[in-house]
Amino acid sequence: MTAPLLVTGAAGFIGMHVCEQLLNRGLQVIGIDNLNDYYDVSLKEARLARLKKHKGFRFFLIDISDRDAVANLFKTEKPSRVIHLAAQAGVRYSLEHPHAYADSNLTGFVNILEGCRAVDAEHLVFASSSSVYGSNKKLPYSESDPVDHPISLYAATKKANELMAHSYAHLYGFPCTGLRFFTVYGPWGRPDMAYFGFTRAILAGETIKIFNHGDMQRDFTYIDDIVDGVLKVFDNPPEADEAGPAYRIYNIGNDHPERLGYFVETLENVLGVEAIKEMYPMQPGDVQSTHADLTKIRRDFGFSPTTSIEEGLKKFADWYRGYYKC
Structure with a gap:
């Protein structure tokens, strides 16, 4: 065996x-x-x-x-x-x-x-x-x-x-x-991640906290x-x-960082609900931007992400509504 x-x-x-x-x-x-x-x-x-x-x-x-x-x-x-x-x-x-x-x-x-x-x-x-x-x-x-x-x-x-x-x-x-x-995201994701918390709050009509006043980028x-x-x-x-x-x-990673503001806008679009936003300063231990250089993993393994943020968030939102029966 x-x-x-x-x-x-x-x-x-x-x-x-x-x-x-x-x-x-x-x-x-x-x-x-x-x-x-x-x-x-x-x-x-x-x-x-x-x-x-x-x-x-x-x-x-x-x-x-x-x-x-x-x-x-x-x-x-x-x-x-x-x-x-x-x-x-x-x-x-x-x-x-x-x-x-x-x-x-x-x-x-x-x-x-x-x-x-x-x-x-x-x-x-x-x-x-x-x-x-x-x-x-x-x-x-x-x-x-x-x-x-x-x-x-x-x-x-x-x-x-x-x-x-x-x-x-x-x-x-x-x-x-x-x-x-x-910054991995998608169906069955972690509730402690920002996109997951944003989704829950947006659908509940609650305020979401935008840190560093939205001046952040992530390689989602x-x-x-x-x-x-x-x-x-x-x-x-x-x-x-x-x-x-x-x-x-x-x-x-994705080698294509997105502005936090655009990420939230896309989430609003796929959910069909506008978010209520409050701006906050940067949190301790956080960073302003992440961006992966994929040269090495692409060279050695042909790794090349194909899922756009619009497609990925749509799949997550569909899963979320189904799992939580929203």
Whole structure:
């Protein structure tokens, strides 16, 4: 029997979509998640219910910060490859709950690395974040840019993950690839993300908060494009060469940043409702603009996002109305 694949954070937004595509290939997939209450647990359970319809899917309720539970999973299941998406997400949440980030993003990541070492994994793909670029002024962000000055604890933990994975790739030889995600959106998304909160408030006739008075840009990337990139990378582990170990970092975004104002206008159009807006200054830990340089991932894997913001938000709005029966 072919060894299963492991996806951590399987009940998460990106995790569910990645699992679905792997299962559609006919692969055996193990999913783990701790189903914490950072946001609505019922949404996570609904995502899991979709996955459990597939015969090739098995789920384990595990917190990655639990060393013994993670070690036992790797010992008994021996996954051949790992896509590590579990993490404590969110920049703003880290301002008040720092220990959650240390537990999940640092301790949890060490546990996953140790598991991969124990089974001599064929490839570990792990989630980093565009937040590692901090307040870098040069746009678009390139993987060769310095990322030594994070402006949030969340960003600092993601930079730490990149360093930790590099050391394991160097010491133990298993291939590691980190993906710096840029503002992922779409159906089954995270309620803590701005576009999700905007939608809820707009349909409820409530005020939405526009930070930095709308003078912001984001490289919004539709979920299907993200999953396409994740799997292209997953299928092609890096090899060690004279430049270093089998370790790579890639931006994975849209390479087409949108003004926050236009994003809100498009959301109003697809919802058919005008938003009530209030302007606020920039929040601590936030950045004015993000823009992914996709030269490297496009060269190596032919990755090229195809979903426009108009098409992507329309699909999200349709899903939202259906799921929440609006």
